[in-house]
Amino acid sequence: MDKNAVIGFVLIGLVLMIWLWMNAPPPPKVETNGQDSVKNVIVKEKVNEKIPQTLDENEIQKGKDTLGKYFSHLSTGKSKSLIIQTPNFQTEIVTKGGSIKSWKIPRYKTWDQYPVDLINSTQTGDFNLLFYTSDGKIIDTKNLYFVTPETKSEIEVPEGDSVKIDFILQVNERSKIVKTYIFYGDLFSVDVVYRFEGMNEIIANFSYQVTWESGIRFVEHNSIDESNHAKTFAYAGGELSEIDAGSFNEVVRDSSISGCVSWVGTRNKYFAVAIIPRQKESKRAYLEGTRIPLPDEGAKENYSMALEMPYLGNPGETDRFTLFIGPLDFDVVKRYGVGLDNMMSLGAAWIIRPISEYVIIPLFQFLRMFIPNYGVVLIVFSIIIKIVLHPLTRTSMKSMQKMQALQPMMNEIREKYKDDPQKMNQQIMRLYKEYGVNPAGGCLPLLLQLPILYALWAVFSSAIELRQASFILWITDLSIPDVVLKLPFRIPIFNINEFSGLALLMGITMFIQQKMSVKDPRQKMMVWMMPLLLTLMFNAFPSGLNLYYFVFNILSIGQQAWINKKHKGEPLRKVEQKKNKGGWITRIAKDLPQKKY
DSSP: OOHHHHHHHHHHHHHHHHHHHHHSOOOOOOOSSOOSSOOOOOOOSOGGGTOOOOOOHHHHTTOGGGGHHHHGGGSOOOOOEEEEEOSSOEEEEETBTTEEEEEEEEEEEOTTSOEEEOOOOSSSOBOEEEEEBTTSOEEEGGGSBOBOOOOOSEEEOOTTOEEEEEEEEEOSSSOEEEEEEEEETTOSEEEEEEEEESOTTTBOTTEEEEEEOSOOOOOSSOHHHHHHHOEEEEEETTEEEEEOOOSBTOOEEEEEEEEEEEEEEEEOSSEEEEEEEOSSOEEEEEEEEEEEEETTTEEEEEEEEEEEEEOOOOSEEEEEEEEEEEEOOHHHHHTTSSSGGGGSOOOOTTTHHHHIIIIIHHHHHHHHTTOSOHHHHHHHHHHHHHHHHHHHHHHHHHHHHHHHHHHHHHHHHHHHTTTOHHHHHHHHHHHHHHTTOOTTTTTHHHHHHHHHHHHHHHHHTTOGGGTTOOOSTTOOOTTSOOEEEEEEEEETTTTEEEEEHHHHHHHHHHHHHHHHHOOOGGGHHHHHHHHHHHHHHHTTSOHHHHHHHHHHHHHHHHHHHHHHHHTTTOOOOOOOOOOOOOOHHHHHHHHSOOOOO
8 A cells, every 4th residue: 555545544544533523422411491301292283274283281181171072071080901911012001092001022121131111101101193173172082081891901812813902982972983902912013993983073174193202212221322223214105204313402303294104113223113004095294303311421312203194074984003013123024014124224225225135134044043142143144254255355465465565666666756756656557557466456345345344234233133142251242332341531532431342352353454464664553543443433333243343354364364375475477468459440440451542
């Protein structure tokens, strides 16, 4: 590598430092309004534009007339709970709102080893109806009391079976809303059927909304890492819209998503909630989110979402939805057939995502069929990827070796023409041509590897399979950094005070690689600078990802040593220069018969 390459690496280092600084968690802002938290309120449109809004429960309870003549008598009652147990989850449904109050997935544990419960709300449940009435009131069914004919308090759904449970909101003698939950023994979702009987004179504006206001509960120890993955989405017309609340206490929203909406969803790092309309086409989607500070420089992002559905005003009318609440496991979300896998962080759709989806994930799953330990899976995976990339890395290493062999002659040219930079460059390029060396030959194969390496990073940094999966010794969770050292202060710019053991090992192996490949005295700085910068950058990465790169570097060191030994002492040979035979027009012209005059 010449002077330009050194400058390039310096610029790369600066970019990495700026990237880390920009992604460092901002300091929490001090709230001046005296509120303990930011309320999740889905703001739709103004009431005078006759579009429903979600109101705060306290606001609804301020006056008796808030619910109007149709629903006031349903604002009081005694809430009853039903526990439904399936092989995949345990949920609690309450008659107040007919809402989902708890959704536990026993096979997954929180960081402190409690069953994961993905429902954020503790006061009221979620998944409710919102509509505007003919007497000018906004009704949110989460504040109304349903009744259920179900007599059991606990219901078990065996695998391969299903159970239906009705919740009835009896408005008057001839008008009611029936909310039917259909649970399946082999899914992470529930189907919800709304049946509107005699509601045609009560529901106004020929529309209603199904809402999810409480977002999804955070379940990991590192709230900053989980917030960085948290978002809310709407999938409409084959295009994904998303909002990401990046600033503290600043509400972001999008109410411009219209047309045929396939689903809306929200996610944290490893789990998601999604509402999928199954019977009618949604008219519009609403997304809203905010980021709030937590103690110890933590953060949490809360998201709300809603689907606006058409109401035709028939005396009897039904609508059906699938509510998914479960893990972001590729096979699990793919089976719903509506593109829920677009919520997964698999890289850029046009080049990285196909590699992740059709190469990395299938190979990873195939290895898991035979190898029980995910750490061993990652090691075998890195060996396979190294074999696949061997032709590219071999070409890169051989090119760099040729460049090193040319260094003495290049130094002579630089010394001879130090006062004439143009002549010096011409002579160096002539030298490259004579010996058949491509100055970009060492970098181009590395660039071709980048899409694969980035796809690996995208998959392994958010793969739920690695969550809480142990390997050996101190590596007890492949989804988080394997901290071996904690400082009493934070390193400026990088904002870190903990060090990962595998990141340090990876940095050491990278240093050895640089030492073996960089022989130019002018590039001594690169031997330690790049390993140092990348070690600091990878320090916050999951230990599974660092394990992969560590093993990959070990294999690269062995490959470099083998190439160095094989070609050691091999003399440089000039390549035979091909004569320029001209273009195809010239060759055709020579073959034509010559006319004599």
